[in-house]
Amino acid sequence: MGKYSQDPQWADITPLPTDEGGPNPLAAIAYSDEYAETMSYLRAVMAADEKSERVLALTEDLIDMNPAHYTVWLYRAECLFAVGGATEQERQKSLRQELEWLNDTALDHQKNYQIWHHRMLVVDKLGSVEGEQEFVEQMFDKDAKNYHVWSYRQWMVRRFDLWEKGELEFTEGLIGRDVRNNSAWNHRWFVVNGREGSEGVKDKGVRTREVEFAMQAIGRAPGNQCGWNYLRGVARKGGMGLGELKVFVGQFAGLEGGEVRSSHALDLMAEILAEEEGGREEAGRALDMLKEKYDPIRRNYWEYRKVMLGLPAAGAAA
């Protein structure tokens, strides 16, 4: 009685109904008639390996009903590339149409990840990144930490060589808006260091720029660990001695009665001191401060850091 069974265009297909796995299946779903019917046609065309315009329409129907259906997405991609037109122009047109449809679907289903894998396949085939950066930014307006969108953005940068096409400024904008957006920090690291054959922060000029960027962000919000981790990462990869950061870190982690403005600063200070000759005892004192006052929830970890330094722990851990 449904849309497909009544359509003469589908009369040649014998639908394959759901095998429920016995009379008493666990966690079954009381499918709507519409979904059950559409799925039964999908099973049938997949079994026959049919890739056609009508199958494309069928997958669109299913995605509307259930965008989390990875099989439908994967099969749709196969279909799209199989029937996408006879000439290059037609193929481009069908891929563009696909993208337009995807835009709406992505905005409606923020957290769906299949969409992003599909988009990657389509844009890769299309061979053009036009409009993509803007679209992705629209997604970040809604959730600036969406993991799949960030992963897609990295792919874009790699695939279309966007390393120097505004990506660094883009991360700067997002970090400016929310200095605790760690996804943006991670992207910045990727843009600076991820390019094949590039020196990244091993280049002195780049390193200086990135150290300054991190320090500025820390100055704005010393309690924000993103900046501290980035700074430590740059120093480590860039081959700087941590000691070079000591004066800066000291502003946020005064040891002898000075002000402690950030537990992360105290943590990094302990690391800096541990690398200094004869600095282990003092590093131990910084770790004690963390343990006893500034970050007691991680008491055991700070205690263990002392053990790693070869310092005696203060007895059984609580």
Add this chain to the structure above:
Amino acid sequence: MPLTKQEDPEDTLDELLQNKARIEELPSDQDDAFEDVESDDSGIPFPGKPTKRERRAEADLPLWLQQGTINLFHDELETTTTEARQKATNDCLPLLTGRRTENLALNSYGIPHLHREGHAAFLHSQLDTFPAPYVAIDASRPWFFYWTMAGLSTLGEDVSHFRDRLVETVRPLQNATGGFGGGHGQYSHCAGTYATVLALATVGGLDMVDRKAMWHWLGTVKQADGGFCMAIGAEEDIRGAYCAMTIITLLNLPLELPPDASARSAGLTSFTDRLGEWVGRCQTYEGGIGGAPTNEAHGAYAFCALACLSIIDAPHISIPKYLDAPALLSWLAARQTQPEGGFQGRQEKLVDACYSHWVGGCWDLMQAALSPSPSASNCEVKDVWNRAALIRYLLTCCQQPGKKAGMRDKPSTRPDAYHTCYSLAGLSHAQNHYHYDGSAATRSESGRLMAAFNWTAERATEEELREWRVERGDVVECVHPVFVLPMGVVDGVKVQFENGTF
């Protein structure tokens, strides 16, 4: 901006696995989430001057929950992130400090008991037929089999009576070309296959798996760079590596790649070729692990990485070999949120109970890998993390009050099977000890990787329970640190497929 479900920026593995956000948008039956909320609760943790009684109660709190600690630092700069965090903290603090109890029965330390019967009933309800709008889970039903079977087992319930029903239910999900899809007629997928295999293991139903076809299918998702795709044509990420190696090891499939595996053309001959190196490439500048190389560090992927490495060799060998262990340790330690005591999945994100397993489960593996090892008797420090804080978060903030029960991400969210399963697993990591036997063999005669079978579990002492403010009756069963199954189930599977022939 109120943080409604749709706007919740928190990213958890559920949405990576099953697009949970869609499920949460569905109209839910009128539940009793708010029936027990005390009317006098202002939502402000410590308004006004404390009374004498409150001061005494304050002194009884652990240091990280005392005002002096909580008021140490201020967010200097308000952003979207700090707003969301402040709200989560405000929701949790009254529960953590016992100022609010949501009418849960309390133990002798003033912390809620584990509502065993309630959570078990909730998990049972997740096996009933879902109404039509739940079509969003149509591609992830295997997870419901796993979350319920694993969760019930962790609560101590014998689930073997589900055997015939489960075997019948998953039969149409198995593809002739190997592996399981999310439903009948769906492509085989690493996540769905992992969940199905684990669920079948808990009920003793693994006989129905076509092992030889499984081996062939896994050969099609192994990649030349060493990692695994989630399905043919799908994304490559670290879940694939953990899921595939779990399946191979539990079912004792040959490590040798099938002859038709495409990775062979790149010179690979074994499922483990380039695998450790690929996992190592997922470690980021922060020290944590991303879903794929260069992606942001994320707690769920840290577990996948550590568990995968703990399958391919002994943890104290493979973890320091492929990862910067001190950097990862530091990253993991930083995930325990002050003051909530649970774990967050990423830097500057919100506490969420499912990470009680994804991050909480890393400690067993890390502690076995560290040198000196805190699980060894001669180490001065017994633990590198805070068990008491996690236990308190789970029992005070994550148990849904009222008849419906179940466990939840955080007080502002609804319970679901996923969070119930992984909250209970997290409780198990916190309440029990797991030891790796470094003297045991890491390869069997049939060539099977044996490292993951060399774990033993040990119950906490009375003294420890007192320290964590837990009563013996609220301790859950031991959960295998690599396979996240009951210990006894893993022993059984180890024997069942000992000879490894097809």
